[in-house]
Amino acid sequence: MKIEELKDLGFEMVSDGDGEIDHGYACDLLSEVMGKAKPDTVWLTVQSHINIIAVAAITGIRAIILCNDHKFDEETIQRAKKEKIALFKTALNTFEACGKIYQKGIR
Amino acid sequence: MESVDDLIRKIQPYFSELSVGDLMSSPVVTVREDQRINEAKELLRTRRISGLPVIDDGGRLKGIISIEDIIHALENNMLNSNVSEIMTKNVVCLTKDEKIMDAFKKFEMYGYGRFPVVDENKNVIGIVTKYDLMIALLAKLSVLYVHDARREQFVGVEIYRSIPKNVKIVREEFEFQIDYKDISMAGTGASELKKFLISKNFPPKFVKRVAIATYEAETNVVIHSNSTGRIKAYIEPEFVEVRVNDNGKGIENIDLAMKEGFSTAPDYVREYGFGAGMGLANMKRCADRMVILSSKGNGVFVEMHFWRHEDEN
Ligand SMILES: Nc1ncnc2c1ncn2[C@@H]1O[C@H](COP(=O)(O)OP(=O)(O)OP(=O)(O)O)[C@@H](O)[C@H]1O
Ligand SMILES: [Mg+2]
Numbered sequence: 001m002k003i004e005e006l007k008d009l010g011f012e013m014v015s016d017g018d019g020e021i022d023h024g025y026a027c028d029l030l031s032e033v034m035g036k037a038k039p040d041t042v043w044l045t046v047q048s049h050i051n052i053i054a055v056a057a058i059t060g061i062r063a064i065i066l067c068n069d070h071k072f073d074e075e076t077i078q079r080a081k082k083e084k085i086a087l088f089k090t091a092l093n094t095f096e097a098c099g100k101i102y103q104k105g106i107r
Numbered sequence: 108m109e110s111v112d113d114l115i116r117k118i119q120p121y122f123s124e125l126s127v128g129d130l131m132s133s134p135v136v137t138v139r140e141d142q143r144i145n146e147a148k149e150l151l152r153t154r155r156i157s158g159l160p161v162i163d164d165g166g167r168l169k170g171i172i173s174i175e176d177i178i179h180a181l182e183n184n185m186l187n188s189n190v191s192e193i194m195t196k197n198v199v200c201l202t203k204d205e206k207i208m209d210a211f212k213k214f215e216m217y218g219y220g221r222f223p224v225v226d227e228n229k230n231v232i233g234i235v236t237k238y239d240l241m242i243a244l245l246a247k248l249s250v251l252y253v254h255d256a257r258r259e260q261f262v263g264v265e266i267y268r269s270i271p272k273n274v275k276i277v278r279e280e281f282e283f284q285i286d287y288k289d290i291s292m293a294g295t296g297a298s299e300l301k302k303f304l305i306s307k308n309f310p311p312k313f314v315k316r317v318a319i320a321t322y323e324a325e326t327n328v329v330i331h332s333n334s335t336g337r338i339k340a341y342i343e344p345e346f347v348e349v350r351v352n353d354n355g356k357g358i359e360n361i362d363l364a365m366k367e368g369f370s371t372a373p374d375y376v377r378e379y380g381f382g383a384g385m386g387l388a389n390m391k392r393c394a395d396r397m398v399i400l401s402s403k404g405n406g407v408f409v410e411m412h413f414w415r416h417e418d419e420n
Pocket of ligand 2: 323327385386
């Protein structure tokens with residue numbers, strides 16, 4: 001799945017990124033994500049702090065969707081641009097957002 | 108400073124229930140009595156060990172050869188002679204059921220650095236070094252944790268770390284200072300190391316393993332240590348070693364800290380998603396060998412070894 005296709009699902013793009021998405025993962029505990037997320041993943045979380053970018057960069061996560069209407073810190077957005085990791089936000093909760101992506105065949 | 112022997116003597120009561128079989132290294136790298144000294148030298152060098160039991164065709168112990176013996180052979184131009192010419196022949200051995208206390212006594216009495224472990228037919232089944240004893244004792248005191256996937260998987264396999272002769276290994280280095288005061292910087296060192304390894308053409312899967320483990324060690328320094336720290340990495344074509352250390356408050360009980368889900372992370376960092384208590388478990392899973400040394404008030408020292416696996420190329 002292309003990163004832009006997340007827009008078609010109703011997620012609001014905060015900044016663009018590189019690559020394609022093959023997998024999805026949802027969790028708010030960083031070292032769980034670190035241990036379990038596959039490369040080329042879209043990650044759904046309520047964490048907006050800059051540390052999520054390091055986690056994404058190291059695991060190969062391509063896009064982050066911030067759920068529950070949380071806002072990204074400005075420095076998070078800047079770092080994401082530098083690392084070319086796409087950022088999205090949504091008012092949906094994590095469960096609802098996962099459902100939408102799951103329906104598109106992403107596992 | 109106390110000598111190793113003093114220390115060992117002091118702590119030996121902790122070991123009353125352990126026997127040699129519990130902590131010997133096995134299988135053992137050995138050399139045959141009719142091999143040349145030069146080959147023994149290469150074995151010591153490539154396996155990074157300091158002594159080799161010498162065996163006959165049937166695998167029975169005939170002697171032992173150490174780095175000192177090799178140095179003598181070098182001085183006397185004997186590298187092409189047979190191992191049997193310079194080996195020590197009357198070897199003091201251990202058996203696997205012998206109590207560690209008795210092993211301690213032998214180390215003390217004979218002053219050797221290593222003892223082969225043999226079965227009733229004199230076949231070599233393991234080896235115990237002073238270093239093994241130290242490790243076992245520190246682990247027993249929960250100031251040291253060792254995880255070694257290599258022991259099961261790699262040692263004893265002939266191609267394991269077989270470095271071609273005469274190829275000089277260039278060790279490259281990476282260094283990063285960890286800023287513990289700025290939590291937003293946590294993971295920067297691991298990201299830098301990742302880029303460095305990619306630039307050296309290590310395969311992505313391998314790099315990810317190294318980067319995840321380094322990230323976890325780095326964030327632990329930032330979140331828990333309350334002190335500055337340093338990441339150091341050495342690279343060889345097939346191998347990366349990463350050391351992360353700090354001078355902070357240290358870990359009181361390493362066995363407990365290793366448990367998945369155990370965390371002393373303060374609330375304010377938990378809000379950011381730290382504190383699942385999964386960091387050390389992730390490091391253990393990613394590294395082929397990991398050693399953690401720490402005690403309360405003395406900082407934490409982590410050393411991790413990564414070998415390139417076949418499916419990572
Ligand atoms: N460098 C360190 N200095 C002091 N204590 C440490 C250090 N590293 C780890 N610890 C101790 O070990 C515990 C477990 O560490 P681990 O990395 O597994 O989990 P965590 O850091 O608490 O949570 P997570 O890594 O999942 O975010 C920590 O909570 C802390 O008590
Ligand atoms: Mg941790």
